[in-house]
Amino acid sequence: MISEAFIPAVASLGSVALALGLIIFYVSKKFHVEEDPTVVIINDILPGVNCGACGYPSCGQFAEVLVETKDSSMSCPVGGADLAAQLSATLGITMAEPQPITAVVLCQGDNDTARETAEYYGIQDCWAATQTYAGPKQCRYSCIGLGSCIAFCDFGAMHLENGLIVIDKDLCTGCGACIPSCPTGVLVMQEKKAERYYIACNSHDKGAATKKACDAGCIACQKCVKVCDDDAIVIENFLARIIQEKCTACGKCIEVCPTKVNCIRLEHDLKEVKQKKAS
Amino acid sequence: MKTFKTGGIHPPESKFTENIPIEVMPVPAELAISLNQHLGKPAKPLVKVGSEVKKGQLIGDADGFISAKVHASTSGKVKAVKPHPHPGGQYAVTVFITADGQDEWEEGLNTEPVDWHGFSKEEIVGKIKDAGIVGMGGAGFPTNVKLSPPPDKQIDTIILNGAECEPFLTADHRLMLESPQEVIEGLEIIASLFGAQAKAYIGIESNKKDAIETLSRLASSKGIEVVSLKTKYPQGAEKQLINAITGRTIEQGELPFDKGCLVQNIGTAVAIYEAVCKNKPLVDRIVTVSGLEIGKPKNIRAVIGTSFRDVSRFCGDLKDSTNQIISGGPMMGKALFTLDVPVVKTTSGILFINNTGIEKARERTCIRCSKCVDVCPQGLAPWLLANVAQFREFDEIQLLGLANCTECGSCTYVCPSKRELVHWIKYAKALVNNRQKRKSA
Numbered sequence: 068m069i070s071e072a073f074i075p076a077v078a079s080l081g082s083v084a085l086a087l088g089l090i091i092f093y094v095s096k097k098f099h100v101e102e103d104p105t106v107v108i109i110n111d112i113l114p115g116v117n118c119g120a121c122g123y124p125s126c127g128q129f130a131e132v133l134v135e136t137k138d139s140s141m142s143c144p145v146g147g148a149d150l151a152a153q154l155s156a157t158l159g160i161t162m163a164e165p166q167p168i169t170a171v172v173l174c175q176g177d178n179d180t181a182r183e184t185a186e187y188y189g190i191q192d193c194w195a196a197t198q199t200y201a202g203p204k205q206c207r208y209s210c211i212g213l214g215s216c217i218a219f220c221d222f223g224a225m226h227l228e229n230g231l232i233v234i235d236k237d238l239c240t241g242c243g244a245c246i247p248s249c250p251t252g253v254l255v256m257q258e259k260k261a262e263r264y265y266i267a268c269n270s271h272d273k274g275a276a277t278k279k280a281c282d283a284g285c286i287a288c289q290k291c292v293k294v295c296d297d298d299a300i301v302i303e304n305f306l307a308r309i310i311q312e313k314c315t316a317c318g319k320c321i322e323v324c325p326t327k328v329n330c331i332r333l334e335h336d337l338k339e340v341k342q343k344k345a346s
Numbered sequence: 347m348k349t350f351k352t353g354g355i356h357p358p359e360s361k362f363t364e365n366i367p368i369e370v371m372p373v374p375a376e377l378a379i380s381l382n383q384h385l386g387k388p389a390k391p392l393v394k395v396g397s398e399v400k401k402g403q404l405i406g407d408a409d410g411f412i413s414a415k416v417h418a419s420t421s422g423k424v425k426a427v428k429p430h431p432h433p434g435g436q437y438a439v440t441v442f443i444t445a446d447g448q449d450e451w452e453e454g455l456n457t458e459p460v461d462w463h464g465f466s467k468e469e470i471v472g473k474i475k476d477a478g479i480v481g482m483g484g485a486g487f488p489t490n491v492k493l494s495p496p497p498d499k500q501i502d503t504i505i506l507n508g509a510e511c512e513p514f515l516t517a518d519h520r521l522m523l524e525s526p527q528e529v530i531e532g533l534e535i536i537a538s539l540f541g542a543q544a545k546a547y548i549g550i551e552s553n554k555k556d557a558i559e560t561l562s563r564l565a566s567s568k569g570i571e572v573v574s575l576k577t578k579y580p581q582g583a584e585k586q587l588i589n590a591i592t593g594r595t596i597e598q599g600e601l602p603f604d605k606g607c608l609v610q611n612i613g614t615a616v617a618i619y620e621a622v623c624k625n626k627p628l629v630d631r632i633v634t635v636s637g638l639e640i641g642k643p644k645n646i647r648a649v650i651g652t653s654f655r656d657v658s659r660f661c662g663d664l665k666d667s668t669n670q671i672i673s674g675g676p677m678m679g680k681a682l683f684t685l686d687v688p689v690v691k692t693t694s695g696i697l698f699i700n701n702t703g704i705e706k707a708r709e710r711t712c713i714r715c716s717k718c719v720d721v722c723p724q725g726l727a728p729w730l731l732a733n734v735a736q737f738r739e740f741d742e743i744q745l746l747g748l749a750n751c752t753e754c755g756s757c758t759y760v761c762p763s764k765r766e767l768v769h770w771i772k773y774a775k776a777l778v779n780n781r782q783k784r785k786s787a
Contacts, residue, residue, distance in 0.1 A: 184683035184684065185681075185683035189766060189769050190709075190766050190769050190770065190773060192773065194773050194776050194777055194780075195769055195770075195772070195773040195776075197776070198435060198769070198772050198773065198776060199435045199680060199681060199683075200431060200435055200436065200437070200683060201437075207437060247780075247784060250776075250780075
């Protein structure tokens, strides 16, 4: 049995709710914005992390521009080929497949290989550490190893391991948000392709100075340049660089490198490339 | 007694070397002369490996408006030109010279003193520029630029900074006692550039009674007023010194000449005298070598480019218990990781310290005691700046007066929670700069 005291309360609140509902209904009709349903569909397909890798500030804007222009060269590096296929199906155009890219660390100087200058007790942040020389490590081009970049990664692809940042290549989507967060610039973007080698060192010091500071540094000995059949390696300012277009991933350079595999590192699966070449 | 209005602290003075006369340190066998001894762009190297240089020869030319010339501080041969650690906390291109032991001056330099009254203003500023003089108190602003304010700014107050408020340091104090005549003449040269209406002051902290007496005796007949200032840190900071002596306040974004003031360091005044009257470029300076961990604390006259290692040897070597070496004073100086850094034009002191027992920086949370706000001489809220920096809110931090912080370190000194307030502020400044660079690129 409902007490009589409830009746006025229910009636008054009910009428207020009804009135507000009518206002909302009226406003939504009156100020209705025609939204392209495809934009909504595409927005749902997109990863929705708003990382900015495509060049637009958010996934929503990317979807809007894509639907408006139907530009098949637009791509979302985070979604990769799967997403490109889905977008193609939805829009009825053939979307370009994005080149998968990944961030790599041009440094192998972890706590065992890189020598330190002094104990650092200050704020545990790379930018703070660079206020006194290049931080605790002797090499001023190195990964400082305090992990300022970790906070910038939306995908949890970075972590510290023995004083060196490590990037999980499977998690890295290539959005590039971490690049400007590094004070020494050891993070660069690299094509996520099987046949890619790169020099994992950033030191422009002369060989002797590099050797003094770190066991895993490029000492610019020219050995890899001489052994390379494709002229794909050049030494610039005491640092070897592999020209990506020319490299055939033969792997000869790794064998001759006196600082061992630390310096010249293979991207993904070398085996697959070799098989392809053989067939 | 005069002092600045807001904030300030009084750390232990520890002026162990105030009664030790300046000793001339012999020129070491090898010198490392940094080409970045000033604010602004580093100098362009003019010498190559293998070239012979004379003492006082130009080896680095000013590159741009705000830059300064660099001279060889002994005669010898250039051994290398390469990047090398700099006591300011960076790496800078450095010219290495192997001394030939002759210490031979280039012709026409370091002559008998002449009377400067005959020189025109342009000649004086030109000589100061050619001598490569920069502010020797610490910041290293090129002096010729400071002495040429825009024509619409009227300079009516010239202040010579003898406050030397940093603990330990006594370099300026000894210079005032041992070369008072040169200090006064240097000040007169500066004052002559701004006409008769400019009033000259020398501000000295009251813990240097002997210097106040010596300079007052000489200054009274020349119309220069020696002002005794309260012993309080940072009395010798440019903005605080102006406030203490004239009562004027330099607001954010303003420079001293906006308020008609010009501040020069004692060492700079002597360098100006030597440049104008003796044609001597800036090739040496007074350095206080102190701290409890050095054999014989001393005030030394060292040539620019002498390595800290040679200095420590000259002063009786450091003890094994040393665990921190600081270039500059304990409040604003930089900790070094190597002794292989050279003395530069702005090195006022080298301190050898054992800080075991002092709690190593383990930051705790702010307890809102507001001590940092009380002591901040710039009237900022350091705890807030540090918090905002921690959360990386770099737009907001600029509204809170980030640019106004002089990094004097008073807030970190008083913080009971051992927060690294100044470090956070420097961190914010570095990131704000980086952001602006990226935006403009």
